[in-house]
Amino acid sequence: MIKGLHFFAGYNTLISVSADSGFYAVNAELEKPIRRSDTILQTRRELLPWPDDATFKILSLDGGGIKGIFPAGILTYLEEQCLGGQPIGGYFDLITGTSTGGIIALGLGAGMTARSLLDLYVNEGRHVFPPQQRAGGPLPWLRNLFRNRYDRAALDELLRQTLGAKTLRESRYRLLIPATEGKHGDPAVYKTPHHPGYFLDGDKPMAEVAAATSAAPTYLKPMVQDGYILLDGGIWANNPTMMGLVEALTCFTVQRENIAILSIGCGQDDFRIDRKQAAGAGQYQWRKIIEVAMHYQSLTAVNQAGLLIGRDKVTRLDRPAGAERVDLDDWTKARRLLPEEASAVAEQYADRIAGTFFTQTAAPFTPLA
Secondary structure: OEEEEEEEEOEEEEEEOOOOOOOOOEEEEEEEEEHHHHHHHOOOOOOOOEEEEEEEEEEEEOOOHHHHHHHHHHHHHHHHHOOOOOHHHHHEEEEEEEEHHHHHHOOOOOOOOHHHHHHHHHHHHHHOOOOHHOOOOOHHHHHHOOOOOOOHHHHHHHHHHHHHHOOOHHHHOOOEEEEEEOOOOOOEEEEEEOOOOOOOOOOEEHHHHHHHOOOOOOOOOOOEOOOEEEEHHHHHHHHHHHHHHHHOOOOEOOHHHHHHEEEOOOOOOOOOOOOOHHHHOOOOOOOHHHHHHHHHHHHHHHHHHHHHHHHHHEEEEEEOOOOOOOOOOOHHHHHHHHHHHHHHHHHHHHHHHHHHHOOOOOOOOOOOO
């Protein structure tokens, strides 16, 4: 049991932790939500034991909207061609995913196969990003200047149908899902209770977590949950590779040299500044700066992880260089291009991935809080 005072469930609820009694005494003042960051432990977290000779395996899944077809396609190939249909999530000690990657991670945690997730994107993605609504023309373009491009009701309903009432506590695997809390200006990281100190989100429905991590500004309106205003985790952690690595190092006694990461992207276009931007252009020329920021955040996450554990311990898969651009809401093009690309990339790296990640299954996840 972790000693001290903590806030619980995102509210002004003071928790007194007794080391002797072994339970939480709750002084509830359920008035209004507090900053999630106020729940952060101010000292180093008590590390849980990890076998000295066991590799800690992390699966990290980027955000990217409907381009989630690509990581779902890679996981499907690996699950069917390398694992004989066994659930791929069972070979990882931690799965972290942001936005569309968070939806895939939660789907795996809920017991879905990679194939069922791929089929969900390919067959149902058109309801979330209707192709006719994406079509050009002056009126839609003007409307999108002042309103979200899509109605999030379709996504919310799909998440409820897919994930049901399952909570993070019921996940088959340890999960870490970044979002953004806009009311107080905080990062928000949802975690399964895989550490005794993680009492905050265990009873949170997976569907609500998926809705929060994927609330991409301009595309979908923010989610309001428990008094918080939640936005897409891709704002600050579109590639959650470093999030997963930090989680492993701060939760368990695992040594850095015993960590292996499989990080899968959704396709990032290389950034090259053009002549107008170099001349000091304005908002119109820099209107896609968020995509540039996400690109550099992803590069940095992979590079930092490589510096900490060795670049050979980080397997990064992404769309081929020079691949045709696919926008995160272009269901038509994503469905046409990405499944085949995913299979080709997965086939290329299959032997390396199998030798690193599939030699044995991970220990089962048991809720600890």
